[in-house]
Amino acid sequence: MTQKTDFYNNNPLIHKDRRLGQSPSAWVRSFSCEDLCPLIVCRGPIRKEAMDVYTEMGITHFGILLSEKDSIVYPNALSPELRQLTDTRRVHRVPDYSGASKEERLERIQQIIDIALDNGYNAVFSGYGFMAEDDEFVAALENAGLLFIGPCSRTQQAAGKKDEAKRTALQVNVSVTPGIDNVTARTLLKKHKTFDQLVALAKAEDLKIDKKVLNNKKIPLEDLADMILFASYDKGIDLFSIEELCVQIEQECAEMFRNYPGARIRLKAIGGGGGKGQRILGASLLTSKNPSDKQIHEAAADAPGLVREILNEVKTNGIGDNKNILIELNIEQTRHNEIQLLGNGQWSIALGGRDCSLQMHEQKLLETSVTQEGLQREIEKAKQAKLKEQQQALEADLEVLKRMEAESERFGEAVGLDSASTFECIVDGNRHYFMEVNTRIQVEHRVTELVYSLKFVNPEDENDFFIVESLVEAMALLAQHKQRLPRPVRIPRFGAGAEARLNATDCSLSPSAGGYIHYWSKPIEGEIRDDQGICTLNPDTNHFMNYHLAGAYDSNIALLLTKGEDRESSYHKLSEVLRSTVLRGSNLATNLEFHYGLVNWFIGNNIMAKPTTRFVVPYLTLVGKLKEEAQKIEIVYAFMVMKKNYAKLYAGNPEAANAVSETLDRKGTLLTRPIEILLNDPHLLSGWLSLNRTKFKFENNRIVWICNPLIILEETYEYLHMTWRDQAPSTEIIWTHDRDLLNDALAFYAELQEKFAISKKDYIQLNDILLNDTPQGGYDADTWAKIQEAHVGYEIGNELLGLLCMIAEKTNFYDFKVEENLEVTIPEYLHDAELQAAMKKVLVPPPATKADEVVTPGGGMYYAQEAPGLPPFVTEGMHFDKGQPLFILEVMKMFNKVPAPFAGTIDKIIIEGGDGTIVKKGQPLFKVTPDEKFVEIDPKKLAIQRQTITKEYLKAIL
Template sequence: MTVTKNRFLKSKSSWVQSFSCHELNVLIVCRGPIRKEAMDVFEELGASYGILLSEKDSVMYPMTLAPELRQIEDDNRVHRVADYMGVSAEERSERIDQIIGIAKAHGYTHIFAGYGFMAEDGEFVRRIEEAGLGFMGPASTVHYQAGAKDTAKVIAREAGVTVTPGIDNISALTLLRKTGGTVEALKKLAASKNLTVDESKGSDPAEYAEALLHTGYENGVGLISLDELQKEAGIQADSMFSENPGYRIRLKYIGGGGGKGQRIISKSEQAAGAVMEVLSESKAVGDSQNRNFLMELNVENTRHNEIQLIGNGQWAISLGGRDCSLQMHEQKLVELSITDELFDLEIQAAKAAGKASIAEQLHKDRLTLQKMESQAESFAEAVGLNSASTFECIVSGNDFYFMEMNTRIQVEHRVTEMVYSLQFTNPDNEQDSFIVESLVEAMALVAAHARRLPKPGRIVRNVAGGEVRLNAMNDALQPHAGGTIQTWSPPVKGEIRDDQGIGMCNPDTGVFIHYYLAGAYDSNIALVVAQGQDRRQNLERLLDILRRMEIRGDELKTNREFHMGILNFCLGLHPMLKPDTRFVVPYLAAVGSLTRELEGLDLQAAFGMLSEQAGRQFGADGLTVLQGKQTLLLRILEAATQNPHVLAGWLVRNRNHSFTLESERIVWHRNPLKVLADLYNIFHLEARESASPVHQIWSHDQEMMNEGLAFYKDLEGLLGLDCEGAWQESLAGDRPSPVFGQLVAQLQADTNPWADQMSDELFAECQAAHHGWQLGSELIALIIKAGYQSGVLDFSMNDRLEPQVPTKFLDAEFQEAALKFLAPPPVASADTIVAVSGGMFYSKETPAAPPYVSVGKHFNVGDPLYIIEVMKMFNKHYAEFAGVITEILVDGADGLVVKKGQPLYRVKPDEEIIIESESEKTARRRQRTTDLMNSILV
């Protein structure tokens, strides 16, 4: 961002000047990318700011000092706290007092909470307001109405908003069952606890129970136990399952966010455990805390769409939507804009391409978006929205249901900023206006000027916008803490990278500063954002940004390759593809299946087989030609086999365009030399002046490839052909170009088919050259054949733009096995159980619960053994075989940070575990390679 201090005061318009925010002095109490973004925005506005800094962001781990500090020259604007929020309700209350104290002592006018920690905490906002400070976000009244999921659903129904079927008052139902269900019994309980309830609540038992519960919360008095809540959840689950056969039930804490505080159950017996996990993850297990949660029908095969809103308490405006369906464990991975303008453009494109059914579906999706935006604005007006918030929906087919309102700015808000800006116009002079392109800036304007702000118009900036979340994750998308970023290439043209300041180099030396991903808070490293003039261009730009990004370090794992694969996958099926929220797991299973196939390949052995074939078919000259291509072929194919995510996406995008499988043979529709060059490009090994030899094609290999491409260019020029141009044109359709295949068929003819263009001697030379340049394409066909064998190329799309998943990838057992190929468990001996990942080790469900295992205890397959907390996600790990615990190696170590592969338990398995030796592995891989190569060399 180009920083222009106080752009409002620099305006020539007195009306625009009146909206200056230079008097704001904001305490930023969040962390991550939004903190750095807010700092930049406030500087541009000429506003002052300070930040909180936790121990985990400063002194607890090496090389984790908050990188934003490099931007702050005045240390008095950095306020150190133990943690941003605290673990317990008591610590949270103390932290609120501390924040308010810091704000008052240092003259801050407002507090900005971004999208983390207490950003949606109504009590936090209320206490800020009561202290005479401003909160840069929705007012406490909005939080209490719209932020609490149970209250929000009641208001939504009254406003005519479509809501998900289910129960939103489980706590009240628990209290009613406990007391007998009458108002008189509830009043008796209130009297016994010295609680006074507003008598205007009437005679309805459910309403009175809600009022009594909230009075208890306010006075620190608990009225129902966790055990009672768990039992009631089981009773209600029984009823919901019997009334709605075939559905699962989602439990969702009323104050949860970011996918946390949610669990899905498929039978009522799971309710008690799910309640504990939901409340524990939400830090809401205290007796006097509001522990209410929703129990909703889990509408299967849904997409996650959300509408961006901004208001000032008098007006509210929607800013289009975002499709956030590509997610895992309720954590969003890719977010793409959905707007009226985008649908209009894509509908016209589908019609022009003769795809009437797709155009019809896009029209239906457009109508759904329009309804969501209308209902979102109605809901926002009903709650008096006075800042930025998001109206979240699940979409099933052409129906949608309101889930919740996130009363804060979203992680993915920049997606909206890519497509719309806000134009505020002087009501007395329509020529006098200013434009706001930042939602954080819009929040600051509302906080500073509130109802003076006229209702803005939304201005189209770009047709499409998208964001991918670059996270510290392994290939199975499991959080991976402990890596160190040692180098990171700067953003390329068109890339917006919100990286928390990690990319800021040492101001004195210009050297990148190493950053340790401790995983103390979450797995996010950066948000990568780009725009486009249609969805395809948007996806291609994001893909190219990730392709050119070079991020390296020690023990560093990110999901960059996953994003490259999934973006290419979507481009291969359709840019407007509509995966549902469950799609990522079967997709990962497919990539895991591909990984298994690739692991079985021995490229050196395959090259040896091909060399023998070349010697037999073409003699010594043929063998010499092939050996000259050894590094050209093997370097890129080794890179491809070691990166199944990128390869999977590339295969899907090139299927039916560059190649097809016909009678178990790979048929080329694009020159394999062009395919080879494309592989070098997608794996970022193309020739570049700034790259070291290990990170680019070697010069002699580049010269050889250029020579081969020049031969075909000259030949096609002589014949009046353009194979590559025809291939490019075919990408807009569903069928491959026949031009290259026709050229190959003619080059294989017994007699010269081009007697008018060349002599027989020249034709014979062209034939020989063609055979020489195509020699080695069999190895490219090998990895393509592995793709077909894996099933990754069996995905398709229906006319509703929904991906059709091969059945085997939906099987839970297959998924579990396939994901282990993406993230292989650490090597261990047959008598040892080791930590599957690094993180914080726990031996039991809760501090009061007994350990999962003890010395001498027998465990069965599927029994829980331990929990690893990684980046605020609690991952329970289960036994993969049966046996007896003989020794506990981490006894009494709950809360201890362990490393991946660290021994936890010694065990005696019930059955002998056989571990494959290296020689057995080599023999297996060579046999598999031989089988595949034989099918190619027939």
């Protein structure tokens, strides 16, 4: 725990590390957790973090649970966890953390309890995955006399189940999303319509329900139906079929489409999390303000299939499972904000917010802190800069944040929150709606830890207190001491925090499991890297160990965090971290470049922008268009054409022509190397174009540089992490002769800028001066002529940078922008589903295949049918249409229907093994006969096309 002021450091009563038992204060010592003996039942960075925090707290007896599917158990994987726990008796192994079915899950719960009791553990910590939000698991632990380091089972039931949480929210005046939270009760009422029929059902099934309830005809029928359903779950029976549930949900969706024309509907499992168990339907109605009954029924007809997917994904399709699904209005242009909560069962405290809007498929990608102090600072900046619309937008955000924090504390107290949880909301302009509560610590919890610490004060002595800066530690304290802990005071730490999730995904953000990491550069100063110790060198050999990204659970590799005095400085630091990170491996794909381009998009536009949850997919589509256009340009060919153009220009002056040719030859690699890298990586190009959006303009279809292109070139080398570094491979940095040439040019212009008192950003004014035939600045004629000659030499060839700007112009890149009120304008065409699918293939072309085969687009687990008991998607001899689902690929616990890339007929199913078979990217699954023959493009014709288009581009810059 780091102390921040001299008062802290000079006060002997203040606890200065995590070992509360060693404090000079008796009151502080009373909160020691050294008797806590936790079994850590989670994976990834949070497991390593918990081990480190517990060690620092003086907790000496803890153990870890490992699944045989966990990456760290694979051969050649260095595991700091296993090195840290040299006592192998504290490492316990299971086939899978939570089991693949209800039966396996119950078996695993008992197994975990037995492991804890047999090995001297008195508590269980399950982090942010698997059973962290399982009220049955928590109740079983409590019944076995074990502490759960997290919210108790009562809170889990009241807040963790989305339907119960929504009802509680309504009771304590929390704004909720319009929708239906009891569709299972309504399904039951379709079969048993009256009070007497429901009571008869309860008696016939011998359900355990209080007789007073069954005799009270004043109870609303839907409430009684709910009580009967909960009793049926306890008994392990079903009172209706999945088909009947699907029919009811389809009818409810149709009614919602009528009530909210032009909107989509979100279906959400009550026990889902991390994006699992959620589907959206009604895309066809988005643009229809007055849909017909036929359109409504067609849209609602998709619901049954989505319901089955949801139940299958969250594994609640078994007999006796609670199959309730929330049916909610999908607020389209929304931001996803969440409030970090902490409570002890009596008090509840909000610790600011996090903006998690930048996500895809409900999976968060980039998260930033949102605090009252931070927003107030930004409001003052906007006021001083006279940015009225930005100021008003930030003031609105501040008011929304205050309301969300107040509501979250009311909710926490209503459900008896006694640990860490997250109150999640969607924000729509000046309004917000409660969405759900995650009754666990979040992946992004460190973002909050960077902006707030907790001060626990002795009620009898305000000078006697201790500081907690870790939510993992706070959870342990609450588990051990609960209601003895006084309500803390939140203390601002750093001004802002940001986190990028480094995931095993390809350039289109599709999961890419199964690769190996062979090398990872060391963290730079100011970088906070939660990576489970993957980048740790083997202490015996000092070599990096291969790390297998098995991908059985999720795609996360690491959490990269930065802090700053404000969001802008935290983003700049995050950009530096991403730029400096080097990852190498085999069959390895990550979203590192995506993050780097995205962070710099915001730096180049406005870091206080308000992106919605619909930002990432159209942004990726635009990046796909950048790649599609960039692939048309051949940079080396462009350079040669430019040389020929200058040769023609100086044809009448052989001496000048030779000089120009020699100059261009010297500048060849200086110019073409960084441009080629940008052309080959659209994510890097997106960031570069964003950072340089104000440094050029178009006049009469030609590029005019506002900033000296040589300065832009210098910044480009820095942006690409290609500046000179000792002992760095020459392939990764600027070459020596190019560095010397660039430095000479920059020194030349720096001297002139100082001479004429011109900013380096004002290139137009300097260029106008240098074009003047009359000597300027007191220079004599000879010196002035040499200056002009040097200027021509240094600037010649820099036109090639304009090719990148032309790509922005061709793709309308800058139409995707941040307005003065901080809203993000996304061109409507980027929401087109067909374009999105096409650009996804541009970003990541499908694996090479034969014309008569269908292969897997990535690695994962293969399923031939939508759910157990249902027919397979395809059979031998069956004809399929383009876009028709062929199979399901489960990757990182997410179920993805894979559509047919073309129409054809299944000749033979060649995959060996049934459902659950592991497949690799590009593995053939079916032999097929396509409806149409594929025509391969002649490489020579393609090269000619690229050269022709390159010449067209050059017309605007030469």
